Amino acid sequence: MNASDQKRLLREMIFYRRFEERSFEAYMERKIGGFLHLYSGQEAVATGVLEMARCGYDYVITGYRDHVHALKAGAPAREVMAELYGKETGSSRGRGGSMHIFDPTVNFMGGYALVGQPFPLAAGLALACKHKGTDQIAICFLGDGANNQGTFHETMNMASVWKLPVLFVCENNLYAIGTRIERSTAVTDQYKRVAAYDIPSSQHDGQDIDIVMAAATDAIAHVRSGRGPYFIEFMTYRQRGHSMSDSNAYRSKEEERLWMERDPLKIYGGRLKKAKVLTEKDIAAMEKSVLEEIENDVVRFAEESPEPRVEDLNKYCLDDQPDPRWIGPLAQGEQHG
Amino acid sequence: MAEIAYWEAIRRAHDEELAHDRMVIAMGEDIGVAGGTYKATSGLYQKYGAERIIDTPISENSYTGIGIGASMAGMRPIIEIMSINFALLALDTLINAAAKIRYMSGGRASCPIVMRTPGGTAHQLAAQHSARLARMFMSTPGLRVVTPRGPLDAYGMLKSAVRCNDPVIIIEHESMYNMRGEVPDKETFRPLEGAEIVRAGTDVTLIGYNYSVHLCLAAADKLAAMGVSAEVLDLRALRPIDRDTIRRSVEKTHKVVIAEEDEATVGVGSEIISVIIEECFFALDAQPVRVHAADVPVPYNRQLEKAAIPNADDVLAAALKVLGRV
Ligand SMILES: Cc1ncc(C[n+]2csc(CCOP(=O)(O)OP(=O)(O)O)c2C)c(N)n1
Ligand SMILES: [Mg+2]
Numbered sequence: 006m007n008a009s010d011q012k013r014l015l016r017e018m019i020f021y022r023r024f025e026e027r028s029f030e031a032y033m034e035r036k037i038g039g040f041l042h043l044y045s046g047q048e049a050v051a052t053g054v055l056e057m058a059r060c061g062y063d064y065v066i067t068g069y070r071d072h073v074h075a076l077k078a079g080a081p082a083r084e085v086m087a088e089l090y091g092k093e094t095g096s097s098r099g100r101g102g103s104m105h106i107f108d109p110t111v112n113f114m115g116g117y118a119l120v121g122q123p124f125p126l127a128a129g130l131a132l133a134c135k136h137k138g139t140d141q142i143a144i145c146f147l148g149d150g151a152n153n154q155g156t157f158h159e160t161m162n163m164a165s166v167w168k169l170p171v172l173f174v175c176e177n178n179l180y181a182i183g184t185r186i187e188r189s190t191a192v193t194d195q196y197k198r199v200a201a202y203d204i205p206s207s208q209h210d211g212q213d214i215d216i217v218m219a220a221a222t223d224a225i226a227h228v229r230s231g232r233g234p235y236f237i238e239f240m241t242y243r244q245r246g247h248s249m250s251d252s253n254a255y256r257s258k259e260e261e262r263l264w265m266e267r268d269p270l271k272i273y274g275g276r277l278k279k280a281k282v283l284t285e286k287d288i289a290a291m292e293k294s295v296l297e298e299i300e301n302d303v304v305r306f307a308e309e310s311p312e313p314r315v316e317d318l319n320k321y322c323l324d325d326q327p328d329p330r331w332i333g334p335l336a337q338g339e340q341h342g
Numbered sequence: 343m344a345e346i347a348y349w350e351a352i353r354r355a356h357d358e359e360l361a362h363d364r365m366v367i368a369m370g371e372d373i374g375v376a377g378g379t380y381k382a383t384s385g386l387y388q389k390y391g392a393e394r395i396i397d398t399p400i401s402e403n404s405y406t407g408i409g410i411g412a413s414m415a416g417m418r419p420i421i422e423i424m425s426i427n428f429a430l431l432a433l434d435t436l437i438n439a440a441a442k443i444r445y446m447s448g449g450r451a452s453c454p455i456v457m458r459t460p461g462g463t464a465h466q467l468a469a470q471h472s473a474r475l476a477r478m479f480m481s482t483p484g485l486r487v488v489t490p491r492g493p494l495d496a497y498g499m500l501k502s503a504v505r506c507n508d509p510v511i512i513i514e515h516e517s518m519y520n521m522r523g524e525v526p527d528k529e530t531f532r533p534l535e536g537a538e539i540v541r542a543g544t545d546v547t548l549i550g551y552n553y554s555v556h557l558c559l560a561a562a563d564k565l566a567a568m569g570v571s572a573e574v575l576d577l578r579a580l581r582p583i584d585r586d587t588i589r590r591s592v593e594k595t596h597k598v599v600i601a602e603e604d605e606a607t608v609g610v611g612s613e614i615i616s617v618i619i620e621e622c623f624f625a626l627d628a629q630p631v632r633v634h635a636a637d638v639p640v641p642y643n644r645q646l647e648k649a650a651i652p653n654a655d656d657v658l659a660a661a662l663k664v665l666g667r668v
Contacts, residue, residue, distance in 0.1 A: 098448025107447035129411020159404030321449035331502035333533025
């Protein structure tokens with residue numbers, strides 16, 4: 006990877022971190038409502054995996070902690086922020102909010118609140134790729150907790166039997182809300198669990214984007230070559246609470262400190278400095294430009310955008326321009342006695 | 343025009359739609375090699391292959407979800423669930439995903455799936471195989487719910503459902519698969535909206551859907567013998583409800599019976615009565631009467647089962663009650 010790509014990647018991760026932290030602030034100002042799940046600390050996973058995918062071509066789907074996945078997949082940051090604000094210009098026209106970012110124009114097929122629900126949806130996207138005979142793949146990002154849902158087992162089985170081109174990315178941040186993984190999960194190494202379905206898998210450090218990219222390259226190559234699904238697990242940590250109301254009281258300060266040292270931005274920034282790709286000053290300048298971009302462009306767009314019109318409340322329930330041939334009404338002559 | 347069985351009508355619709363569009367696939371348990379529990383896909387595996395007639399494992403929630411995901415990427419899956427009772431296992435992907443994806447994406451994503459399933463009592467299948475549950479789906483925004491009463495609608499509504507861009511739930515009935523009826527030889531589409539007056543009358547409106555239309559028709563025959571002219575209205579679609587046709591019929595007859603095979607609480611009948619009150623309360627000459635199942639899980643014992651599920655005589659008795667003839 007050349008220096009300019011490395012700089013771009015670092016800037017992207019700084020951007021994602023600032024995006025999340027800025028939405029935290031907007032939430033505190035009550036400009037964002039509902040549930041807000043932040044990705045701070047896990048940036049290397051989505052950034053690294055999707056860097057190696059063909060965003061806009063491959064399908065991407067995930068859970069409710071979805072802002073960064075959407076951004077890296079190609080959803081415009083302005084629209085994602087506007088969605089958090091519930092605005093008409095948002096990714097989902099203000100109808101979805103933080104947990105339901107959609108951008109089908111770049112094949113980002115949504116964030117979903119029901120833990121484990123995206124597993125089968127991802128396999129279905131993959132089934133469509135296979136049916137169309139393209140070399141597209143579907144990439145499904147989910148947490149460690151999701152693997153205890155029935156959909157995990159049902160979908161792994163079908164994806165394996167049908168050799169679907171789907172990459173399952175497990176972001177193991179050790180917790181499902183306040184429940185630590187050993188307390189809920191018999192086999193804590195998640196990559197081992199898919200052995201039951203004969204799916205190849207591996208486990209890697211999710212804090213170091215170089216490791217993530219290397220591992221993702223192999224996994225994606227496997228899936229794209231038509232050999233069926235792959236399950237890749239990244240060990241990571243969320244720096245903030247599960248959502249806004251969570252104070253992390255169940256985590257030890259020592260554990261948090263250790264993982265804060267393994268901050269993906271620090272690890273990558275440090276490496277680029279050591280390799281003389283960037284200086285401390287360059288990074289500070291990068292942070293400043295990100296801050297300005299988010300403030301002056303992204304947040305400003307969200308703040309200035311209009312709210313959806315209440316008259317449009319019923320819009321988007323069903324296809325609003327249905328073909329009368331399929332929908333009706335029944336013509337008088339068609340009624341029979 | 344040929345007379346064919348309900349299952350044959352469904353099979354023909356599958357066959358035509360599979361031939362029409364390569365993006366159409368069928369998925370479900372035992373639908374391929376085995377030809378389908380109700381024969382509704384028989385022979386199609388041989389014709390279209392394992393890639394398009396997909397035998398699934400017993401994983402209702404996830405194979406429905408796979409169909410939904412595939413539909414978001416341009417496919418048109420027809421998902422068979424062997425019995426509506428098992429559809430309860432797929433409620434997460436059906437109700438939390440399929441029904442909501444268009445809305446929560448602000449209209450940017452859609453999932454044009456068709457889910458077909460029989461809902462109704464057959465013969466002594468007992469509580470876990472006799473649920474009807476139409477009322478649950480009809481209360482869910484973002485879905486279309488239709489209830490073909492015979493081969494023509496079973497054929498033509500399935501075809502429309504495949505073409506339509508919304509998720510469509512087709513509720514069939516265990517006791518109707520062998521029912522015969524005329525279906526034109528020429529390709530025909532039947533609309534997914536609109537109630538139908540299946541028998542015109544002037545004295546009382548009998549409203550049914552799915553199998554209960556046949557109870558209403560049988561009751562109407564008996565009423566005719568007694569000199570009463572009953573109008574029979576098939577709702578056809580439970581979501582959306584065709585308020586106009588209901589209103590017009592009630593304004594004509596001023597008396598209504600609603601026959602449903604399901605339990606009454608928060609049910610089809612309660613919804614239809616609300617519609618009538620909202621649309622044409624002053625047209626009513628008598629209190630509407632609901633004919634419905636007993637408020638119990640469906641029993642196994644033959645006599646108890648018969649007592650739990652409404653029949654044509656129950657509809658007749660209800661009609662006589664609204665007519666003030668008892
Ligand atoms: C079906 C379902 N059950 C429960 C919840 C409540 N819930 C939301 S997130 C969550 C924990 C999920 O943990 P994990 O999969 O590890 O993801 P993480 O939040 O750590 O990214 C729970 C229990 C839900 N949203 N959906
Ligand atoms: Mg977790």
